[in-house]
Amino acid sequence: MGAHPTRTRHLAIIVLCTCWLGEPHASDISVQAARTELVNDMLLISADASFNFSKDALDSLNSGIPIFIDLDVRITRPRKFLWDREELHTHRKYLIERHALSEQFIVSETFTGDRGLHRSLELAIEDLGTIRALPLAEAKEIDQTSAYDVSLRLRLDIESLPAPLIPIAYISPSWHMSSGWYQWTRTP
Numbered sequence: 001m002g003a004h005p006t007r008t009r010h011l012a013i014i015v016l017c018t019c020w021l022g023e024p025h026a027s028d029i030s031v032q033a034a035r036t037e038l039v040n041d042m043l044l045i046s047a048d049a050s051f052n053f054s055k056d057a058l059d060s061l062n063s064g065i066p067i068f069i070d071l072d073v074r075i076t077r078p079r080k081f082l083w084d085r086e087e088l089h090t091h092r093k094y095l096i097e098r099h100a101l102s103e104q105f106i107v108s109e110t111f112t113g114d115r116g117l118h119r120s121l122e123l124a125i126e127d128l129g130t131i132r133a134l135p136l137a138e139a140k141e142i143d144q145t146s147a148y149d150v151s152l153r154l155r156l157d158i159e160s161l162p163a164p165l166i167p168i169a170y171i172s173p174s175w176h177m178s179s180g181w182y183q184w185t186r187t188p
Contacts (some may be wrong), residue, residue, distance in 0.1 A: 028052045029154045031182035036150055041139045045073060049129040049154055054174035057156070059162070060165070061121060063107075066097035068160035071127065073136060074151045077143075087148065088137055096128055144188055151183045
């Protein structure tokens, strides 16, 4: 006796979708360390992250398609009986792209315009994961007399991809890259 045609069809669809969508954990961002410090009455953040871009993302970068990475930082004050009070939420955007003429890779912070030029994609990705002394707020804006929680997240911004690539990126797990929230407590 042969297999039921509907069951066979469903199995074939599942196999095809699995092959088409690719490996679900092919890409990732992880934050290894992060810290804040007060320098000249400014609260600064530094972090080290690693990017494991999927083959699709790497192919896009090598083809000249820029990729934007969002950096979100939240400072919250823990409370006993109510939800934590958010004291600061800031957002920065980084860009990694290939320069067509020089065949070098550029990492830019879009708010300040700071740029780094790298001869290889590997060096550019390493630079992208190194955040140093990024100003968050003036010290007077945040009460420094008690502990507060700092959370940091890095994620690939799918909406900033070229329009024809956005629908593909939404349905393909290889484009869903996020570090999740990395959190630590800063004590006075």
